Amino acid sequence: MANDSDEDLDGFSxxxxxxxxxxxxxxxxxxxxxxxxxxxxxxxxxxTGLELVSVDRTKPDKKDWQITFNVTRNNRKRTEFVQIxxxxxxxxxxxxxxxxxxxxxxxxxxxxxxxxxxxxxxxPCRPKQAVYDPAPRVRFLNALVERxxxxxxxxxxxxxTEKTGEELYKIISxxxxxxxxxxxxxxxxxxxFTIHPSEKK
Numbered sequence: 001m002a003n004d005s006d007e008d009l010d011g012f013s014x015x016x017x018x019x020x021x022x023x024x025x026x027x028x029x030x031x032x033x034x035x036x037x038x039x040x041x042x043x044x045x046x047x048t049g050l051e052l053v054s055v056d057r058t059k060p061d062k063k064d065w066q067i068t069f070n071v072t073r074n075n076r077k078r079t080e081f082v083q084i085x086x087x088x089x090x091x092x093x094x095x096x097x098x099x100x101x102x103x104x105x106x107x108x109x110x111x112x113x114x115x116x117x118x119x120x121x122x123x124p125c126r127p128k129q130a131v132y133d134p135a136p137r138v139r140f141l142n143a144l145v146e147r148x149x150x151x152x153x154x155x156x157x158x159x160x161t162e163k164t165g166e167e168l169y170k171i172i173s174x175x176x177x178x179x180x181x182x183x184x185x186x187x188x189x190x191x192x193f194t195i196h197p198s199e200k201k
Contacts, residue, residue, distance in 0.1 A: 010164040011144040033159035033167050038198030040141040040148050042179045045133040050091040052125040055110040062101050067112055088117060136174040138181050141198045
């Protein structure tokens with residue numbers, strides 16, 4: 001039997017299973033699938049067309065402050081006026097609401113936090129600056145099947161099959177500079193894994 005054969009069809013060769021001391025004839029016994037996953041790219045999604053224009057802070061209670069956004073709908077720029085917890089606005093078919101406002105201690109500029117309707121994240125918006133999704137997106141390379149898949153920080157993903165054993169993971173963090181991604185296994189005995197950028201180009 002050749003060292004690159006996969007008798008139990010779990011995705012790992014005889015050589016890989018020999019190194020890991022797993023049973024090459026049992027599809028449930030194999031190295032963890034996460035060991036064959038690499039980071040292909042880490043990026044942040046920009047909400048194109050969305051811009052915080054201004055915050056009218058003339059009233060004492062920030063819940064009464066009027067917030068002005070430029071948004072894009074149907075390829076046309078529009079202006080929306082909203083307040084904390086009152087009303088929603090749409091940008092490129094995504095519905096948002098305003099959940100809070102803070103004042104930057106250094107610049108005294110307002111930081112408006114918005115939220116996609118149905119989500120729990122807080123997306124910071126600063127006047128006249130691009131708005132990005134705070135949860136970086138990660139493109140992984142599964143080296144066993146030579147395929148990529150995309151997910152984001154805070155999301156869960158699954159590796160394997162019912163026949164070969166399923167592994168469930170959650171992305172804890174992703175570094176935009178080093179491209180290192182930290183994931184945690186969701187199991188009775190959770191483990192933390194740091195996934196590094198792929199050297200396969």
